Amino acid sequence: MRRSFWMMIWLSALVLHLGAQTPSPATGKPATGLVWDALTKEATAKAGETDIPFTFAVTNHAASRITIERVDTSCGCTIADIPSEPWPLEPGEGGLLKVEFDARGKSGTLTKTIYVFTSTGQTELTIKVHLPEVPPSTTRDNSERVTNLMLASKNRQAVFQGKCITCHVTPTIGKMGKELYTTACGICHDAEHRASMVKDLKTLTYGTTKVHWEHWTRNGKPMSLMPAFEQKQGGPLTEAQIKSLVEYLSTSKEFPSNVTIPATPTAKP
Numbered sequence: 084m085r086r087s088f089w090m091m092i093w094l095s096a097l098v099l100h101l102g103a104q105t106p107s108p109a110t111g112k113p114a115t116g117l118v119w120d121a122l123t124k125e126a127t128a129k130a131g132e133t134d135i136p137f138t139f140a141v142t143n144h145a146a147s148r149i150t151i152e153r154v155d156t157s158c159g160c161t162i163a164d165i166p167s168e169p170w171p172l173e174p175g176e177g178g179l180l181k182v183e184f185d186a187r188g189k190s191g192t193l194t195k196t197i198y199v200f201t202s203t204g205q206t207e208l209t210i211k212v213h214l215p216e217v218p219p220s221t222t223r224d225n226s227e228r229v230t231n232l233m234l235a236s237k238n239r240q241a242v243f244q245g246k247c248i249t250c251h252v253t254p255t256i257g258k259m260g261k262e263l264y265t266t267a268c269g270i271c272h273d274a275e276h277r278a279s280m281v282k283d284l285k286t287l288t289y290g291t292t293k294v295h296w297e298h299w300t301r302n303g304k305p306m307s308l309m310p311a312f313e314q315k316q317g318g319p320l321t322e323a324q325i326k327s328l329v330e331y332l333s334t335s336k337e338f339p340s341n342v343t344i345p346a347t348p349t350a351k352p
């Protein structure tokens with residue numbers, strides 16, 4: 084309580100401070116002259132989709148140049164991008180404002196605002212995203228989770244069997260690269276309520292070479308809850324899937340790359 088109170092004070096101070104620095108119409112005077120294809124856009128995300136793109140088309144209908152000075156958003160999860168900053172639009176000229184919403188860890192219907200500061204005033208654009216209802220994790224009760232954990236601690240490959248398949252295997256079928264990561268690995272490693280031994284792979288400080296990713300993907304770790312994903316060991320992934328996953332993990336900027344390889348476990352299920 085106390086902490087959030089001070090956080091509010093701090094945030095308001097920050098907002099005032101930033102507001103004071105804004106050279107453009109911080110007063111919120113509505114912009115004139117620019118015509119948008121829509122002020123609100125809506126999208127429904129598919130399960131597992133993490134980056135939801137939107138584009139807003141704008142045209143200058145005024146008789147003189149209007150400059151879009153900058154854009155800002157109401158959330159760190161929303162990125163708005165214009166071709167240049169500032170972005171001058173001559174009469175009749177137009178272009179696209181691109182927005183990307185990061186849906187990771189979110190659910191339900193969310194509304195975010197994009198603030199457009201122009202030489203004639205300010206415009207607010209809105210995106211509305213419908214996300215698949217709460218990932219299974221948060222809806223499963225604890226007893227079920229504990230049962231799963233017990234099963235997995237007796238046999239780490241149990242996660243690919245019986246009714247575990249619905250969540251841990253089916254969503255990975257036919258997926259490659261990033262989508263495969265989200266469905267096969269992210270289900271445990273990116274889960275908000277994951278068990279403490281399940282690390283955030285994006286913040287590992289070592290051992291993220293191709294060899295490392297391939298080893299962990301194929302073999303997991305005996306005597307732990309990390310399963311082996313290769314089919315030879317009872318895992319669900321095809322060779323092509325393993326290849327595409329290793330390629331993604333070792334080249335994506337979201338993961339640390341090419342630090343020293345740690346001692347990895349031997350390949351016994």
Ligand code: HEC
Pocket residue numbers: 242264267268269270271272280281282284287296299300304307308309310312328
């Ligand atoms: C069923 C949950 C689960 C899934 C699914 C899963 N992991 Fe893991 N992973 C774990 C656990 C638990 C550990 C910790 C093992 C231990 O005790 O050291 C782990 C550890 C790891 C580590 C070692 C991290 C470290 O400590 O340095 C890597 C790398 C890894 N997993 C990669 C993956 C990849 C790649 C995938 C997808 C192909 C994946 N995991 C899917 C549960 C999971």
Ligand code: HEC
Pocket residue numbers: 218219220221223228230231232234235241242246247248249250251270271274275276277278281308
């Ligand atoms: C309804 C979907 C669903 C089913 C069915 C399911 N899991 Fe999971 N599992 C998850 C999710 C989501 C997580 C990530 C942690 C969390 O949010 O609880 C997870 C995490 C795990 C972990 C990592 C440890 C942890 O709790 O963070 C293990 C091990 C695991 N599951 C094993 C199993 C086993 C074994 C079965 C079958 C007996 C199973 N799961 C069935 C969704 C499911």
